[in-house]
Amino acid sequence: MKLVRYGAQGCERPGMLDGQGGLRDLSGLLRDIDARAMARGLQDSLGAVDAGRLPRVDGTPRLGAPLARPGKIIAIGLNYVDHARESGMAIPAEPVVFMKAPSTLSGPYDDVPKPAKAEKMDWEVELGIVIGKPCRDVSELDAAGSIFGYVLANDLSDRAFQLDRGGQWDKGKSFDRFCPIGPYLVTHDEIADVHALDIWLSVDGERVQQSNTRQMIFKCPAIVSYLSQCMTLEPGDLVITGTPAGVGLGMKPPRYLRGGELVELGIAGLGTQKYRITR
Structure with a gap:
């Protein structure tokens, strides 16, 4: 579905x-x-x-986030080897875990305002996992049974708040609308192999990220199993699984969103997003 x-x-x-x-x-x-x-x-x-x-919906109504406000948005960092290298960070031995505020959720075509204090706003196309069943201390083998489905996500970030100002990454990740998802939530049975999906992002028509989910260091069952050892995952929780190379931080010199840019992104089978970064 x-x-x-x-x-x-x-x-x-x-x-x-x-x-x-x-x-x-x-x-x-x-x-x-x-x-x-x-x-x-x-x-x-x-x-x-x-x-x-079912009743047909005529016209082209706005599509919002396909999942109503989740209890938790949990993110995995540095989960593609090429992205870890471009960020100048070591390949992680265990998943890097941080949180995004639920208020970051946004629709797939809704413009995203650049926060007034954001100095280094960046993009990160990611595969999102939606949890369907309570999940606590599960094995990788059993973890797949807790996954309801998948969504396309953009883990928007401000690198200044994330990296330059001390403390945890969360504050650079949790501005309003910094997690557009959708356009639709695809149930797990619709995806033959979630680790063989093309993933991409463009800024103003320039393709800056192009990869495949097979390049993930930690696969979806491993991520869910690992997180379930740290916290109880609950139905409706959203887990975003990391981004490939091509983010603004990794460019030489770095390139950030200043406002006015058109951002487009997609994952095979999960649809595409398109919106402006507004000033």
């Missing part, structure tokens, strides 16, 4: 795509695509639904 949330910001309704890519309304079956729906077995409850019998 490809699940979406559509409508005006703050008033989104749940929906899904039918076999022809048409938008269908799910609000007669569930209140929202959120932690509560995940905990109640969303995939099982919708698995028998014939999308063609």
Whole structure:
């Protein structure tokens, strides 16, 4: 299934795509695509639904983040060898873990305002994992059973707050709208091999990131298993899994978003995003 949330910001309704890519309304079956729906077995409850019998949504409504505000957004850093090298950091022996505030969530086509205090705003296209079942101290073998699906994400960052001003990375990662996701949430059964997906990002039409998820150092089951040793993962939690090389920080000289740029990104099977960085 490809699940979406559509409508005006703050008033989104749940929906899904039918076999022809048409938008269908799910609000007669569930209140929202959120932690509560995940905990109640969303995939099982919708698995028998014939999308063609759901009400058709006409026109081209705005698509919001396909997952309502998660309890946690957990991020993995330096998870591609080439990105660790361009950042001048050692290849990690264990996953590098940090958090993004849930208020960073944004839609796939919504403009992202450049924060007034952000001096080195950067881009990072990433594969996102949505947790579907409670997950605590699970093995890698069992971790896959806790994954509901996947989303395209952009781990927007301000490198000055992240790296230059001391403390933890979180503060450089948690400005409003610094985690656009979507356009849709794809259930795990739709993806034949999540570790064989082309991943890319362009700024003003220039392709700056181009890789494949097979280059991830820590694969999705390993990430979920590792995190479950540190904290309980709950239905509706979002885990973003790291970015490949090509971020502004790694360019010589570094190149950052100043406002006005058009950012486009995508992952095979998970759709594309497109928005302006506004001043």
